[in-house]
Amino acid sequence: MKRLLFIVFAVCLTMQMVAQPARRRNQAKETDKKENSSVALSERAKIQYNVTTTIPEEVVWKRDIYRTVDLEKEQNAVLYYPVEPIGKQMNLFTLLFKLLLNNEIPAYEYRLDGTEQLTADSKVKVQDVLDRFHVLYEEKDGKFTVENSDIPSSEVLSYYIKESSFYDQRTATYQTRITALCPVLHRDDGFSEQATKYPMFWVNYDEVSRYLERMEVMTSSYNNVSNMSINDFFITHRYKGEIYKTTNLRNLTLAQYCKTDSALTKEQERIEQQLQSFERNLWEAPKVEEPVDTTTIDKEKEKSKKSSRRANRDKDKEEKVEKKKERKSSSPSAPRISVRRQRR
Numbered sequence: 001m002k003r004l005l006f007i008v009f010a011v012c013l014t015m016q017m018v019a020q021p022a023r024r025r026n027q028a029k030e031t032d033k034k035e036n037s038s039v040a041l042s043e044r045a046k047i048q049y050n051v052t053t054t055i056p057e058e059v060v061w062k063r064d065i066y067r068t069v070d071l072e073k074e075q076n077a078v079l080y081y082p083v084e085p086i087g088k089q090m091n092l093f094t095l096l097f098k099l100l101l102n103n104e105i106p107a108y109e110y111r112l113d114g115t116e117q118l119t120a121d122s123k124v125k126v127q128d129v130l131d132r133f134h135v136l137y138e139e140k141d142g143k144f145t146v147e148n149s150d151i152p153s154s155e156v157l158s159y160y161i162k163e164s165s166f167y168d169q170r171t172a173t174y175q176t177r178i179t180a181l182c183p184v185l186h187r188d189d190g191f192s193e194q195a196t197k198y199p200m201f202w203v204n205y206d207e208v209s210r211y212l213e214r215m216e217v218m219t220s221s222y223n224n225v226s227n228m229s230i231n232d233f234f235i236t237h238r239y240k241g242e243i244y245k246t247t248n249l250r251n252l253t254l255a256q257y258c259k260t261d262s263a264l265t266k267e268q269e270r271i272e273q274q275l276q277s278f279e280r281n282l283w284e285a286p287k288v289e290e291p292v293d294t295t296t297i298d299k300e301k302e303k304s305k306k307s308s309r310r311a312n313r314d315k316d317k318e319e320k321v322e323k324k325k326e327r328k329s330s331s332p333s334a335p336r337i338s339v340r341r342q343r344r
Contacts, residue, residue, distance in 0.1 A: 054206065055164055055177060062166035063275070066114070067241030068184075069159045075240040078217040078233060083154045092230060093156040093183050094148075095215055096203060100126055101144050105208050107201040113251055116162065116180050116202040124201055133185060133200065157186040160199060161241055165275055167282065174279050178205045178234050205234075243268045 055062075071080040079092045090098075099105045107129065108122045116122075126144055130137050136150045160182035167174050182202045186195040212231035219228055219238065233239065245253040258264040 059166045060169050064247035065163045066245035067161045068244050069241040071157050085148050093153045110199040118204045155185050156183045158184045
C-alpha cells in the first residue's frame, strides 16, 4: 500500500513539473521568436554588407578614419534614448557602463593624442574611471555598484568612432568596419559658456559586438515596431558622423592644419570624396579612348577658320556702314536762303 501511494505521488509531482501554463509557454515562444528574428537580421546585415569578423592582417589598401557622432542629431538619437533604463531597454552608454562594472568587457585608456591602444598594457581600472569622472558608487568585496540614476548617461552626448575602410584582395571586397568606440562626456565646468568634452575610454568593438546584438533600439518615430539591434545599426552605417581625424604621418587632427571652418569643411568633403572614388573605381571598367581621326579634325579647323573669316568680313562691312552714317550725321547742315520781297 505504501509503495502504491509513493508511485501515485511521484506521478503527480512529475505531471506538475512537466505541465506549464499556456501563458508561460506562449511567452517562451515569443521570446525565442524575437531572439531568432534579431539573430537572423544580424546575419542578413553581415551578409549584405560583407562584414568579416576580423580585419585581415595583409590587405593591399586600408585607411583609418576617426568620426565624432553627435547624439543630439536625430539620426543618432537611437544611441541616446532612453536616458535612464526602462525595463530591459537602455541606451548605448548605460549598456557599456554596466558591462564595464561587471568586468564583462575591458576599457582602454584614451591617450592625449587621441589614438587608442587596445592592448593589455592600456587597460584602465573600473575604480579609476568612477573616481575620475566623479560617479557615485558603492564597493563591496571588490565589486562596484552604481544606481541607474547615478550613471552619467545623460551627459554622454557624443561618441568618437574609429572606422577602418579596406580592400580585401582574398575575397575581392571593399568593407568599412568600426574598430573602436569612445563615449564622450559633455560637462559644464563653469569656465566656459559651452560644455567641456571629456573622452572617457576606448572599447574594442569586436569585444562588445556580441552584447550589442542583443540590445534592440527603435529606428523610426513613425513605425514604432521598426526595431533593430545596435550592432545592425552600426553595421548598416545608419549613424551620421563627421570626420575629425585620419591616421597620418604627423598624427594631426583636421582642426590642427585647417585654420578656418570653411577649410575644415572642404577637407572633410575631400576625404569623403576620396573614399567614394576609391570604392567606385574598384568596380568600374577603365575607359578606353577611341582612336581620333585626324582628317576630320583638319576639316573642322578649316571650317572654323572660314566661318571666322566670314564673320570678320561681315563685321568690317557693318563698321564701314556705321562710319558712313556717323559722317553724314556729323556734317554741318546747308545754310538757309531767305528771299524778301521789296515794296514798290
